[in-house]
Amino acid sequence: MSMPAAGPSNARPDIPLRELLGFSGGALRAYPLRSVLSMLGIAIGVMSVVLLTSIGEGTRRYILSEFMQFGTTVIAIHPGKTETGGLPGVLGGTTRKLTIDDSEALARLPNVTSVVPTTMASGPVEYGGRSRSVYIYGATAAMPEVLRFGVARGSFLPPGDPRRGASVTVLGPKLKRELFGDSYALGRFVRIAGTRLRVIGIMEAKGRILGLDIDDGAYVPIATAMQIFNLDEVHEIDVTYEHEYQTDALAEAIRQTLMSRHGDREDFTITTQTAMIETFGSVMRVITLGVGAIAMVSLIVGAVGILTMMWISVGERTGEIGLLRAIGVRNRDVLRIFLVEAAMLTSLGGFAGMVLGLAIAAVLRLAIPGLPVHTPAIYLVGAMAMSVATGLLSGIAPARRAAALEPVEALRAE
Amino acid sequence: MIRLSKIWKTYEMGTQKLHALQDVSTTIEQGEHLAIMGPSGSGKSTLLNIVGCLDQPTSGEYFLDGEDVAQLSDDDLAEVRLRKIGFVFQSFHLIPRLSALANVALPMVFAGVPAAEREERAREAIDSVGLADWSDHKPAELSGGQKQRVAVARAVVMRPGLLLADEPTGNLDSASGRQVLDILCGLNQQGITLITVTHDPNVARLAERVMVLTDGAILREVEGRKVSTLDDLFSPVASGARDELA
Ligand SMILES: Nc1ncnc2c1ncn2[C@@H]1O[C@H](COP(=O)(O)OP(=O)(O)O)[C@@H](O)[C@H]1O
Numbered sequence A: 001m002s003m004p005a006a007g008p009s010n011a012r013p014d015i016p017l018r019e020l021l022g023f024s025g026g027a028l029r030a031y032p033l034r035s036v037l038s039m040l041g042i043a044i045g046v047m048s049v050v051l052l053t054s055i056g057e058g059t060r061r062y063i064l065s066e067f068m069q070f071g072t073t074v075i076a077i078h079p080g081k082t083e084t085g086g087l088p089g090v091l092g093g094t095t096r097k098l099t100i101d102d103s104e105a106l107a108r109l110p111n112v113t114s115v116v117p118t119t120m121a122s123g124p125v126e127y128g129g130r131s132r133s134v135y136i137y138g139a140t141a142a143m144p145e146v147l148r149f150g151v152a153r154g155s156f157l158p159p160g161d162p163r164r165g166a167s168v169t170v171l172g173p174k175l176k177r178e179l180f181g182d183s184y185a186l187g188r189f190v191r192i193a194g195t196r197l198r199v200i201g202i203m204e205a206k207g208r209i210l211g212l213d214i215d216d217g218a219y220v221p222i223a224t225a226m227q228i229f230n231l232d233e234v235h236e237i238d239v240t241y242e243h244e245y246q247t248d249a250l251a252e253a254i255r256q257t258l259m260s261r262h263g264d265r266e267d268f269t270i271t272t273q274t275a276m277i278e279t280f281g282s283v284m285r286v287i288t289l290g291v292g293a294i295a296m297v298s299l300i301v302g303a304v305g306i307l308t309m310m311w312i313s314v315g316e317r318t319g320e321i322g323l324l325r326a327i328g329v330r331n332r333d334v335l336r337i338f339l340v341e342a343a344m345l346t347s348l349g350g351f352a353g354m355v356l357g358l359a360i361a362a363v364l365r366l367a368i369p370g371l372p373v374h375t376p377a378i379y380l381v382g383a384m385a386m387s388v389a390t391g392l393l394s395g396i397a398p399a400r401r402a403a404a405l406e407p408v409e410a411l412r413a414e
Numbered sequence B: 001m002i003r004l005s006k007i008w009k010t011y012e013m014g015t016q017k018l019h020a021l022q023d024v025s026t027t028i029e030q031g032e033h034l035a036i037m038g039p040s041g042s043g044k045s046t047l048l049n050i051v052g053c054l055d056q057p058t059s060g061e062y063f064l065d066g067e068d069v070a071q072l073s074d075d076d077l078a079e080v081r082l083r084k085i086g087f088v089f090q091s092f093h094l095i096p097r098l099s100a101l102a103n104v105a106l107p108m109v110f111a112g113v114p115a116a117e118r119e120e121r122a123r124e125a126i127d128s129v130g131l132a133d134w135s136d137h138k139p140a141e142l143s144g145g146q147k148q149r150v151a152v153a154r155a156v157v158m159r160p161g162l163l164l165a166d167e168p169t170g171n172l173d174s175a176s177g178r179q180v181l182d183i184l185c186g187l188n189q190q191g192i193t194l195i196t197v198t199h200d201p202n203v204a205r206l207a208e209r210v211m212v213l214t215d216g217a218i219l220r221e222v223e224g225r226k227v228s229t230l231d232d233l234f235s236p237v238a239s240g241a242r243d244e245l246a
């Protein structure tokens, strides 16, 4: 038998991953209970990360869709300046209030399709001995179109000069039911904060929007609302326009117009729908990340479990490591063997956790239909990547310990 | 061919120095069967590990097939062990979770031998030690002798030129020890260089040459067939000036 000229030709390729998986997988199967338990730690960690971020993301999407139903070509103007530092009125001079006249001035700007000044106040609505305290919205005829509300019966507030009131009201469907039951309401008179108004329409059911039950409210012409509730300003002006690309130019035009009407003071806040959606979206994303980070703590606990398990395993398998070195396995191959073992544990555990998280999310969706749960595919990819990374990280110390063993010492261990 | 020249292995034990090997020089020809004997702690395993490139001497030169082992990197040494050297240990060192066949195939996994060829060669090797029927059994299901035969099959499956056995029959009863020795000697007759560490003069007698170590130094080297008793070998002065080879 002649000796092959192996010599220092150091061209041995790395062991293929397939072989590593086979060898390391066998080692894990040798202690099924221990392997499964240490995987469980990771599974629970990944499950809570997936679940909590899914609820966060679901909530973000839910609230965004609530916003989106108003359309993206809406600009809202509120009194007072909140975006820059100074509080309104603090810098001297008087803050002018937003008025219906302001709103009318904005209606004359180019590209504007409609303008709705609104007020909001709560007060009693009475009919036939029943009374109910609800929100009363002062609005104009264009409101259903701007906010995409529909009228179920009758008509909405009449068009015309918003500075002129009318003794009419439109009821939300819930309010109507509470006051009138099944009986006919159109043409009847209700008392709102003491003022007698004729019911001319019933709104379509809309449900809650951001927690506010708008079905349980009433609409009256804005001038009438201001008079009934003794208001001297409007609470919001909503401006709609044709195209989203006009947003910035229109916002600027609105600012110029209002400033010139308010003695060159920017004592109002302009919120474009796109800005609002973006701001809100990023806030929610931060919250979701925060919640995910908290869930990550359980993943870290799982990683410590893997580290402990691998550390014990290296100790127990010292003789095996010595043997591997004796048959010519390089120390970097030993390192790989144990890294792959740790990564297998965490990726299998992570996969189980992912499936578990998705299953629980599905059950939650069934059990609590209102609960917004959404798991984007990228989260799942992220969860898997995180699992593998956890394995590699928690495997580093044990694997280095294994690779650093002197072959002769290791062989003595058995 | 193995050439050892002035090999020292020294361990620093606090302030004291322990010489596990002292000035060991010898040459081992390709195909030779050398037995290493000596009392416990005399440096037999240390020497075998150095020859097997598992350990490096503190000083001295070791040429394996004309190559200076001291010049080799860790990875180079691993390559040498994989391709050129087979080890058999007293305690078998089989991996308990793997079948006999998988234990035998293990070196080939790391040598990048394709799975199909691996299976074939492992079966051949396990067949050659008479354990074809035990291929699928785990080490725990095998007797000591069977375990050691699996270990021998693993040691030669890469067809090395050098086979190192550290007390291969130390844990075996005499009958199964005999079987293992027969296999080792058979391999040696086919051309493999065999170095066996042993306490047993009956084993030593099978070798062409016996190296006797005491306190890490070569006490004497004798022809294997002339070994009679342990006393004979270990006496500080050779009984009669006969048999001295070195
Ligand atoms: N890592 C080590 N550290 C200190 N002393 C060691 C070490 N390895 C071996 N020795 C010592 O070297 C001497 C030779 O050991 P060894 O070669 O194992 O002897 P043998 O195999 O002949 O019984 C012994 O005295 C042993 O205690």
Ligand SMILES: [Mg+2]
Binding pocket: B044, B045, B046, B166
């Ligand atoms: Mg020994």
